[in-house]
Amino acid sequence: MCKLLKVSRSGYYDWLDRPQSKRGKKHKQILKEIIRINKKHPIWGVDPIWAEVKEIIPCSRGTVYRLMKKHGIRSKRKAKWKATTNSKHSLPVAPNLLKQDFNIKDPNTVWVGDITYNWTGEGWLYTAIVKDLCTKEVVGYAIGD
Numbered sequence: 001m002c003k004l005l006k007v008s009r010s011g012y013y014d015w016l017d018r019p020q021s022k023r024g025k026k027h028k029q030i031l032k033e034i035i036r037i038n039k040k041h042p043i044w045g046v047d048p049i050w051a052e053v054k055e056i057i058p059c060s061r062g063t064v065y066r067l068m069k070k071h072g073i074r075s076k077r078k079a080k081w082k083a084t085t086n087s088k089h090s091l092p093v094a095p096n097l098l099k100q101d102f103n104i105k106d107p108n109t110v111w112v113g114d115i116t117y118n119w120t121g122e123g124w125l126y127t128a129i130v131k132d133l134c135t136k137e138v139v140g141y142a143i144g145d
Contacts, residue, residue, distance in 0.1 A: 045075045105134065112130070113128060125144075127141065
């Protein structure tokens with residue numbers, strides 16, 4: 001192995017017996033604090049953890065970030081989910097005329113449509129689109145509030 005890495009055997013054994021550096025010891029302490037804080041506050045990210053760690057051990061944000069990344073320490077995030085459709089209503093439902101057969105041979109025989117909406121600084125903006133199912137081209141669209 002020493003020949004492959006082009007290192008002398010004595011250098012390798014010297015490196016094995018070498019005590020840990022001051023920086024290595026400090027990083028070990030910082031990592032210990034990061035793990036303790038992460039267990040206590042699993043949703044905290046780098047900045048709040050760094051704020052806590054630097055009160056105990058002076059260190060940079062980059063050091064905390066690198067140690068967290070190296071050891072796979074991440075904040076637990078809540079999944080964002082929002083209900084956008086209410087299917088439990090008593091309104092009439094349009095019949096399924098296509099019966100999931102979307103292979104249309106002639107243009108302008110089947111059009112499909114859908115809507116979407118986006119929040120803007122001025123409120124909700126709705127977009128309705130109509131496509132020809134054969135050519136996959138947009139036949140028309142409308143945007144409004």
